[in-house]
Amino acid sequence: MLIILASALLLGSHIFSRANAAAAEPQKNAAPAQQSSVERGKYLVENVAMCVECHTPRDDNGQVDNSRMLQGASNWLMPVHPTTNWASRAPALAGFPGITDEQGEDILERGRGPNGLAIQPPMHIYHMNHADATAIIAYLKSLPSAYPRE
Numbered sequence: 001m002l003i004i005l006a007s008a009l010l011l012g013s014h015i016f017s018r019a020n021a022a023a024a025e026p027q028k029n030a031a032p033a034q035q036s037s038v039e040r041g042k043y044l045v046e047n048v049a050m051c052v053e054c055h056t057p058r059d060d061n062g063q064v065d066n067s068r069m070l071q072g073a074s075n076w077l078m079p080v081h082p083t084t085n086w087a088s089r090a091p092a093l094a095g096f097p098g099i100t101d102e103q104g105e106d107i108l109e110r111g112r113g114p115n116g117l118a119i120q121p122p123m124h125i126y127h128m129n130h131a132d133a134t135a136i137i138a139y140l141k142s143l144p145s146a147y148p149r150e
Contacts, residue, residue, distance in 0.1 A: 037139075038135070038138045038139050038142050039139075040139075041137070041138050041140065044135060045139055045140070049126070049136075052064055054076075054077070055070045055071075055073060056069050056070055056073055070092065070093040070140070071092050071146070072089065072091050072092035072093070073089070073090050075088050083121060085120050087122065093143075094145055095144060101137055104133065104136075105133050105134070105137070107119060107126075108128045108132070108137075109128055109133050111125030111127065
């Protein structure tokens with residue numbers, strides 16, 4: 001019994017010291033303290049919201065096709081239970097086509113689409129602060145609406 005308790009304490013202290021060491025190291029994907037709105041938007045789109053996963057087409061191997069980044073894609077996610085309002089397509093985001101800044105803010109801050117209705121699953125309903133929403137919009141507007149094919 002004493003050996004088990006000692007082992008558990010030793011393992012716990014090892015995990016705790018590794019966690020503290022990891023917390024002290026800067027993270028690779030951490031957002032820099034000072035950055036432009038476009039840089040902040042890029043960080044949020046690519047590392048936090050992970051928009052690329054659904055809004056970018058995939059190649060024949062199921063990998064994200066970076067030559068068509070955020071150009072819109074068929075929805076590869078399927079609901080667990082039948083759902084009538086499940087979106088079959090993730091719209092293009094690059095260049096922010098056909099969406100006003102105000103509509104984008106509604107989507108990102110209130111989860112309301114350009115038609116005034118709630119965003120359809122599987123899209124996450126975000127309740128972002130205004131600064132993050134405008135940073136994402138600035139980044140998406142900075143992207144070309146069409147990429148050359150590689």
